[in-house]
Amino acid sequence: MKATTASDTIPPLDSPGDQNRQPPALFLLFFVEMWERMSYYGMRALLVLYMTAATTAGGFGWEKSEALSLYGWYTGLVYLTPLFGGWMADRFLGLRKSVTLGATIMMLGHISMAFPGLGAFYLGLGCLILGNGFFKPAMGQLVGSLFKEGDRRRDGAYTIFYVGVNTGAFIAPFVSGTLGEKLGFHWGFGAAAVGMFIGQILFIFVGPRLLGDIGIKPAATIKKETKDLEVSHGALSWIEKDRLKVIFSLMIFVVVFWTAFEQAGGLMTLYTDEKVNREVFGFLIPTTWFQSLNPIYIMTLGPLFAWFWTRLALKGRDPSAPEKFGWALLLMGIGFLFMVFAAQESAALGKASIHWILLSYFFQTCGELCISPVGLSMVNKLTPSRFGTIMMGIWYLSFACANKLSGVVGSYAEKLGETQLFGAISITAASCGLILLLFIAKPLKAKMHGVH
Template identity: 45%
Template sequence: MSTATVNQNRKELFGHPVGLFVLFFTEMWERFSYYGMRGILVLYMATSATAIDPGLGWSNKDAIWLYGWYTMLVYVASIPGGWIADKFLGQKKTVMLGGLLLCFGHGILAIPQNWAFFTGLILIILGVGGLKPNISTMVGGLYKEGDIRRDSGFTIFYIGINIGAFLASITVGLVAYYYGWHYGFGLAGIGMVLGQIVFIWGQKFLKGVGEFTGGSEASEEERLAAKRPLNTIEKDRVVVLLISFLIVVVFWGAFEQAGGLMNLYTDAKVDRTTGWSSLAEIPAAVFQSLNAGYIIIFGTVIGGFWIWWKKKGRESSSLFKMAVGTIIMGLGYVFMMFASQEASAETFGKAAMIWIFLAYLFHTIGELCTSPVALSFITKLAPLKYASIMMGVYFAATGFGNKLAGSIGESAQLEPFEGTMVVSKQEVLPFMSKDSMEIKNLDKKIVDIYDYPINQDKNFSIKSKVYPENGKVVFKEYETGTDLNMLFELSSGEDSNTAELMTTLTENNVTASNPYHAKLVFEKDKDKAQIIGNKGDGKDYGVSFVLEEQQSEQEYATFKWLVIFTVAFGLLLILFLKKLKKLTHGAEDHEHEMLEQEPYELADPSIND
């Protein structure tokens, strides 16, 4: 694999090679497709299968579980993607192949069928694995070794990523909200097609970048470098890269709560009302645009700050930036702790939006100090023969971080208590009110009606006080105090967690005068809801709930430990910074401004033992 093979000055735009902007727009649209789909993925899985725009009907816990595995595999696939580029195709052709797989994957995901959902996810995993590590390595191939513009070039590239993410989070989120989940998935797919078109069109600006070292385009020097064993300096640099990947796992494990835990938290416990008649409530998925929006605003500012900081002769190594970024990102969860406290200050309360804005701001500043810097760091240290696969390992580390994030988010979600509604529709009607809702008529057109949710097989919920009394759990309607125990029976048997409910209430000294609270969610069995003749019969309803106080404590504890661990980890890195820098053998010691851009090769192959 090579990142540059043509000895010529490259055309420049705004002080950077034109090829940077080809890769910028390609990645922008690819990330539009990925983040647009990711922004609605968990919400789609967790949406009731009987809703007007049905989701998969999974629990929050199960949705985050799949989200964690999916986001991990998306990035772990970068290892075989990098290996294929290094050994067989080169980066450029592997990016082309990955882009085609992504076009098919997103297109299939727009089909409203279960087989299409899982098939689409698999193709997207394979496509990102081929595209993501190799397009990033190609960015490094545009710059000569020691060029101080490299970090800022990656920051510009990173801004492109986040323009795509910003546009996707708003447009895909709104399209999914107003027109349906699969229209949102389809819009994400259109973005990927545009990215593929840009990459094909821009090939003339990428000549000599990302070619296969075993092919005819490679120079004799590159072919020899690909066969030569690693020397001592290169081995040390690989070691420090592998250590830096541990930073990546920790950083993304904390950061990537955005699509899972924070997405669900925003949906359930943040006051998203605006007072605007045209948009009374902001869809939760739209808040995913904050991170990308902040990057667009502050990306060049943070990149310029570090260049200024370095020129002042102050510590500005990549490892230092990554440690500082991890600390700043972790501090963002302090605001989520404030949000959790505000929401739990009153029963069934919600937090103000300002906490989400502040949390994402700190997460973004931390990301700008870490992620684009890590990409650049790899292109500085990776040996030529392993350039793509090292970038693949980096993205695999990102994937493991995403899986860690999924596990953390999953642990923050309590297993719901479950039961079965045991009364007729007439007996439960007094506990609900008529509401405006959308349904599909016999012509499968969406129309607005005003009715009781149960008449349309819709979900409904009842706010309840919960406390133990005389050896049983008592449920009382929150405002009126009406007995709710007659409406449903808690599940029993080996899989039941009813005994756990009584234990929790007793151990926390819950009483009638100091009760816990729960929102009892009544949901019709999704298979029975498909039978037209059963519509509105009020039968086959299950009940599920979590204790609000217990859930709030779990979320607060999760946010607190994220702060403690990330800050402690970042400080530990700074403590060992000098020892880690020695392993780089001065790879960042001679960066300077260059008058003209020349081709660059990763890890100078002429270095001897």
């Protein structure tokens, strides 16, 4: 019997309706990522609240600055370990084993956090950090592996995949967040473990049928078997070097974007909890539910962005990745401008109106859709295939720096005041966006040598 290969899962470009059809395996990865993100964001929605809650309420009673600092370390390390995990996947494990190993370790981490005590807490965080290192770069590379070089559907596929990420993020606060706030934090952490388990059941039992041989063998083994030694071990060509320079240059701007964006899980969560009027028609909205705003917008706008990018690409008018990154930063700046208005209102009246939070998350999400799925697709296209997964891990280094910086930046709110801090974030993001669009995007596009 013939083994299923990548070409069997990819609708050929010359088939009817080829411009819009996506590989069936993409939707498997969509649901696996959805459940994994449900577990991650469920835990994240509770993390800062858990650390700052009084011991009588089941928390640790930490100061806000302490909680935000640990939050920054945790979310930073979550994006640092993909460098090691990507190398392991490329050299020894293969993408599929890397996903399963990472998911299993993360599930154990969530289970550990379902138990009280600092020891279980730190053990759980450690498992989540390590497991994510194996899982995250392999999943990103698996999506790209579904397509042949030059396939125009790739950007749209990454956007669809990103909707899966945010579908899980949408479910998380309503499940883990509500359980954590109403029944106890450890119930919420336990629910996150269940989400991780469901995702892996799907991957293990449905994956072989839809993925075939994709991702089973490590990239190093495949190159060795094909005896493509020149490609495997040869020096980088000047075109490859130029394309890698584009990736590393844009990582600087990615750090700025995600430093601002990740305030959502730390500073903005605490601000919403204390200084936003959360009562609507007599119902007090739980703080963790606001973590669902971003994924609601993603699920609503994501398909529109995917369609929009695809239509522009077919007409030859699709903005380059550097241009999209510039727009992302401008939109982030607008999003935090609304937080400045919120801070001014809460300073004057005691509480800020909920509509400022809704508007801020809306513009932040539009920016996210211009940078996150586009960035994953760009790295996949610009990186030489012989070290694709490890390069995905290097890309996540920018996320690691940003997440650590987000905790540092957020901790200054008590010293500077929310108005000044939100204003500084807004100005920094918008300024970087303008610099990228006006002075840097065009030279970087030239160094991409035809890759869009």
